[in-house]
Amino acid sequence: MESASTESPVLLVTGARKGIGEFLAGHYLERGYRVVGCSRQPAAREGEGYRHFCLDVADETAVRRMFAAVADDYGRLDVLINNAGLASMNHLLLTPAKKVRDIFETNFTGTFLMCREAARLMRKRRFGRVVNMASVAAPLKLEGEAVYAASKAAVVSFTQIAARELADFGITVNAVGPTPVATDLIKGVPREKLDALVARQAIRRLGEFRDVANVIDFFIRPESDFVTGQVVYLGGV
Amino acid sequence: MSDRERLERAIYAAVDELNGQLPKGVRVEPVPDAPLYGKGGKLESIDLVGFIIEVEEKVKEEFGVSITIADERAVSEQNSPFLTVGTLTEYVAGLLKENGVSLN
Numbered sequence: 001m002e003s004a005s006t007e008s009p010v011l012l013v014t015g016a017r018k019g020i021g022e023f024l025a026g027h028y029l030e031r032g033y034r035v036v037g038c039s040r041q042p043a044a045r046e047g048e049g050y051r052h053f054c055l056d057v058a059d060e061t062a063v064r065r066m067f068a069a070v071a072d073d074y075g076r077l078d079v080l081i082n083n084a085g086l087a088s089m090n091h092l093l094l095t096p097a098k099k100v101r102d103i104f105e106t107n108f109t110g111t112f113l114m115c116r117e118a119a120r121l122m123r124k125r126r127f128g129r130v131v132n133m134a135s136v137a138a139p140l141k142l143e144g145e146a147v148y149a150a151s152k153a154a155v156v157s158f159t160q161i162a163a164r165e166l167a168d169f170g171i172t173v174n175a176v177g178p179t180p181v182a183t184d185l186i187k188g189v190p191r192e193k194l195d196a197l198v199a200r201q202a203i204r205r206l207g208e209f210r211d212v213a214n215v216i217d218f219f220i221r222p223e224s225d226f227v228t229g230q231v232v233y234l235g236g237v
Numbered sequence: 238m239s240d241r242e243r244l245e246r247a248i249y250a251a252v253d254e255l256n257g258q259l260p261k262g263v264r265v266e267p268v269p270d271a272p273l274y275g276k277g278g279k280l281e282s283i284d285l286v287g288f289i290i291e292v293e294e295k296v297k298e299e300f301g302v303s304i305t306i307a308d309e310r311a312v313s314e315q316n317s318p319f320l321t322v323g324t325l326t327e328y329v330a331g332l333l334k335e336n337g338v339s340l341n
Contacts, residue, residue: 120294123287123290168283
């Protein structure tokens with residue numbers, strides 16, 4: 001385990017209280033990053049090298065305030081992982097508009113706001129890595145996930161165009177598209193649905209946290225400065 | 238120092254930052270008549286984006302107010318606020334006024 005110092009790179013991960021985000025916070029702390037996490041609720045994690053903010057990623061004022069604090073305290077941001085996500089499995093005929101707005105607010109607007117504020121900070125050092133969270137729900141065209149998949153398709157389009165708009169600032173923008181991973185996000189999905197979904201993958205198993213971290217490790221390496229606008233789907237989707 | 242002078246100082250500080258990023262031989266003078274973008278301007282659109290961000294940040298540092306310079310209005314104005322350092326200064330002064338900061 002490498003220990004973080006004031007020279008260590010700074011990584012921000014959203015949705016850091018649980019699931020993949022919580023894992024990624026620990027994963028990058030172990031690798032010597034200074035980690036900033038955020039989520040709507042307080043996190044259990046505390047200690048050296050970690051700082052947590054409680055906010056809704058779609059709250060523009062709160063997001064700006066957090067980045068002002070990051071700029072003041074660290075003076076830099078090297079990596080942003082837009083992990084926070086909201087899912088809801090429902091037939092479109094039964095989906096209330098409020099649910100649509102909530103999903104797009106967190107999955108898309110949150111990703112946009114974080115990316116914008118992060119890039120403003122990253123451009124000062126002409127270096128930055130943004131990793132967004134796509135999902136196999138979009139390419140697999142999962143029934144019952146129309147709204148969630150549409151929000152992730154929006155994230156993919158945004159990733160590809162943001163990559164072009166931010167390239168001149170030395171910032172890369174990529175996305176990883178996980179298969180189902182055993183987290184709260186899929187706890188409401190019936191077992192047979194999950195089995196059917198996994199059966200459509202080239203490699204038929206649930207994803208694990210380490211699978212996601214592995215792709216992010218690649219995207220954020222200094223050597224990956226020629227890799228941008230890419231979406232890597234796990235499981236051979 | 239008057240508020241007007243504070244605003245000019247903030248914008249000229251952003252011009253300094255911009256000049257540090259521009260290719261050799263391209264420079265924006267810190268004077269009101271200096272062209273920015275459009276007629277006679279030397280900036281590429283990406284330079285203008287970086288400059289606008291710098292101005293927003295310098296104004297926030299100086300006045301404690303968050304302004305958004307490049308909204309639909311700025312882009313659709315008949316006389317672009319991005320023509321010269323002076324036109325931008327006037328436009329930002331207007332935004333500050335809307336945010337309760339009247340420049341004396």
